[in-house]
Amino acid sequence: MSGVGGLRNVEAWRTRIPRYRFLGARCKSCGKLHYPPLKACPYCGSRDLEEAQLPRQGRLLAFTSVYSVEEGGREESPIFVGLIDLGVARVVAELTDVTDPSRLAAGIPVEAVFRRISEEDDEGVIVYGVKFRPVPGAGEGD
Amino acid sequence: MSGVGGLRNVEAWRTRIPRYRFLGARCKSCGKLHYPPLKACPYCGSRDLEEAQLPRQGRLLAFTSVYSVEEGGREESPIFVGLIDLGVARVVAELTDVTDPSRLAAGIPVEAVFRRISEEDDEGVIVYGVKFRPVPGAGEGD
Amino acid sequence: MPVSVKSVGLTRIDRHYNKGVYDLAVEAVDDALKDSGAEPSYLVASTSASLLLEPQLDLASYLASHLGLRGSRALAVEAGEASGLAAILAGYRLAISTGERVLVVGVDKLSDLPSASVHAALKHVFYRYGDALYKVGHAAVAGLLASLYMDRFGVDRETMSYWPAMMHSHAKENPYAMLRFAVKPEKVATAMPVASPLTLLDMFPLGDGAAAVLLDPQGGGLAEIASVESSTGPASIAFSEDPLWLDAVEESWRRALSTAGVNGVEVLEIHDSYTIMGLLILETLRLAERGKAAELVAEGAFTVGGSGPLVNASGGLKARGHPVGATGVYMAAEVAMQLADVFPGVKADDAKTGAAVSINGHGSSAYTAIFRST
């Protein structure tokens, strides 16, 4: 790695819980959820938040196939990224298990899976978290 | 490398000449020399500079033995660093070939030698340049 | 008396393998100060990507040393891709409240490292624990927005391609632009894919550059600053009710127009890191109806002789180039030159007001600077 790396060891550990359990935050003021959890509601600015489990099922709002990727991701190019509507919240996440890219389309059902997000680097840290995959067996536009 | 590295490949190449040839700059306005060369004289601010060879012989004004060193330098700890008076200019440089640290002292003669400054990193770049060593055979305080 | 853009200096954006950040910055400043001879009291530096790629803390004071400005007051301002206009904002406020001349210098180098390393660094304009978490580089969010946009408004790929074509046709005439060649709209969609539906021809090139702007509270020079404003936006496109509407851009623009006391401008430089960002900014500024920006661009609305203001006469980030921390300073310099009728490229005839609009990433922050002719 000659450039700028991903999460460092301690910070990957410190921020693991929301990533591992797919926990966001619910705003007690406006009721909205968001992920990853910030210290304030991104919609109304309230600081009165509580932990909230996000649904694992959603629909793809938009996706992109990324070719011009950074070091450590190049061998897997393209990488698919989606904007996903979970009903109560939206998330941007990598899409995985895309065996047939031609079946990716706005509206298809997707589900959260726990995956490796970055490979071991020189510091020995592997980052895990949520990615989304097309729901197996569900047809396009289901 | 999990942190912040040294010179990158292209910048090491771009900045090599002054390091390889120990070239500084002479101010045409105030006459003073400095190294490494800036784009303006550090003494009077003039931008009217010319390339100037620095003398390779000088005297140690001060030195320090550095123990708390960065990654890539730790195995060689301590590393010795000197403030060196070349008569026409002063430089801060690493001291090398220090076989007997107890003989390092303000006033001893030192001379420039061309050495490896940093080891090969993940990008494959090795940086060379000037370090100073106690003049072989010269006694302390000569 | 209003603060004026006394003089400006630019380097051509390019892959300057033989020039470092100080070489480029000194070139730009020499160009800016060659006529005025006036030394600034404050130096505001703006660097962004290079900070990660070739780290230097307190860069502003080392830059002052290279410029022979020892004893000046120097600091660096950073706001990601909007750093340059953030530095203009800080410099403007320093000039107003101290009554001293302020030199704003933006400089960045993206060509020293392999592009995969540069993309890894640039990714950090997005939120580290959010959209920047995955190893996907800088382009993913733009790809998502473009995909949403085409879907929602039924815009086709070919129509969007007129944006880069217009940028290249403008850049051809700009001696400071990195990509001075024409690009046919039909070539865009089939170029190397970057983040579908966007291709390499929708994206800014990785180049190096420096720009300098001398701000003078005594007035005179190329143009006057009418206002500099900003606003923060959402931390992710996922946190926006409508990610195709750039809240921070709208708010910074509204604030800047209101302070300047104008309803619009005749010449404009906007942030088009990717085609989609240029289109979304046009719509957020209400220069095009929702979903209609690409069509208007294709009709020539934003070039010379068009119905709208002249937009990105420089060639924009797309073709002038986008040395990240320097870009906003280029924009400010270009608009000031337009208002003084000395821009050495496509010209806005007799324009009296102009603006620069810069954002970071997807709009985590936005800056607007409005200028008027002296």
Add this chain to the structure above:
Amino acid sequence: MPVSVKSVGLTRIDRHYNKGVYDLAVEAVDDALKDSGAEPSYLVASTSASLLLEPQLDLASYLASHLGLRGSRALAVEAGEASGLAAILAGYRLAISTGERVLVVGVDKLSDLPSASVHAALKHVFYRYGDALYKVGHAAVAGLLASLYMDRFGVDRETMSYWPAMMHSHAKENPYAMLRFAVKPEKVATAMPVASPLTLLDMFPLGDGAAAVLLDPQGGGLAEIASVESSTGPASIAFSEDPLWLDAVEESWRRALSTAGVNGVEVLEIHDSYTIMGLLILETLRLAERGKAAELVAEGAFTVGGSGPLVNASGGLKARGHPVGATGVYMAAEVAMQLADVFPGVKADDAKTGAAVSINGHGSSAYTAIFRST
């Protein structure tokens, strides 16, 4: 009406493995805003080492998101180790010229990475192609200056050791300090060597922290800002006729006193990244004759009941800690608290004027902020 320090908020400096930059910053801001309830229009962030260690561009806007200040105007200011006071300078100027409240937040984390990585990052406060070229980390220049100082003025190692001892004795009383224990002067010389003649007990600890200062152009609160000034200095100690005299410190101090219209102050926070830097600043401020600072410190001149002003009641960088980008904001907050008689540690009785003096590295830049009681 002068700009005032309306309120301040501090986190204890520590190795906060369980808190990231946003956690720390929000804690400090909550502390600062708990009584005032007033929302700032501008957010000026200051981060330095973390920028390299855990990169985030446009950090200020993401911080605004965490603070619920979306729509505020946010930018980051950087000047190496002097970043915090540089941010105070920028915030002060924004407050004066806009008439709006400005929140200055300094935050940095040094404990997440192995110390060898942190030293590699911190080395970049020195000039990248000069003193930072060799793989020697952050301490080498301080070692050289200490060695020169002892030689030139015949100061012995033991006398210098009273500085860290005084810092620890002050820090013991400061609930926000990282190292709240006494250190006997005789332990300093024999501690783990860092850069001879300096040891680990002469050096700041690697800790994390955040500090917030709310600046209000409507006055009121803890203290008023009388002036904030700065100056750049040489790019290397090799470029200084007399490296034991800190030109940038002298100039920023002279400018700040002159603007404030005072001849000196009663309470002072200064930059003592290493013992030698504290001593050299005392001498450059003419609070001690050349070569006599250590002796005066040993005599108790700068602690309660001493002949000089009270210096580093916080414990200084040495013992309060030095989260790089945050340090200057801590200093400003501490001096303001002293002047309002609410500093929760060693107190300057009835002080009416105070100052913070911060530098980068060996003095490539220096900042001075002067405060007076309301």
